[in-house]
Amino acid sequence: MSDEEFMGEALALAKLAAEAGEVPVGAVLVREGAIVGRGYNRPLLAKDPTAHAEVMALRDAAKRIGNYRLDECALYVTLEPCAMCAGAIMHARVSRVVYGAADPKSGACGSVVDLFAENRLNHHATVTGGVLAGEAARLLQEFFGARRKAVRHA
Helix, strand or coil: CCHHHHHHHHHHHHHHHHHCCCCCCEEEEEECCEEEEEEECCHHHHCCCCCCHHHHHHHHHHHHHCCCCCCCEEEEEEECCCHHHHHHHHHCCCCEEEEEECCCCCCCECCCCEHHHCCCCCCCCEEECCCCHHHHHHHHHHHHHHHHHHHHCC
């Protein structure tokens, strides 16, 4: 499968998050061409501030693989990871991060900071941004637009 096809899988998970009332972010972890972990945002449902899509996909993959080290894996996520998620990705030793939309408010792959380029840190994944960015951004814009509209009419 291509980067776009894996990102399509992550987008499908982001839509599940939106349906559940969560910010629509989805992620899949891929090893040797197969999806080994899936996750979507669920901090509200789980009452867990760490329940971001990336963390959920890492947890799912670690459980399936039987190891928290996820080297030789690629993480596909619909929104640029935040600093918390970037740290988890580094500790899991993920080799590659592919994201859709940039996050100008908390992105840790170059939008605000670039933790993966920080030489003082001991693990560096390669990062590719902008894969299906338009579709990922549209999901987020629609979600937050609907929220703003609901607040104005409440």
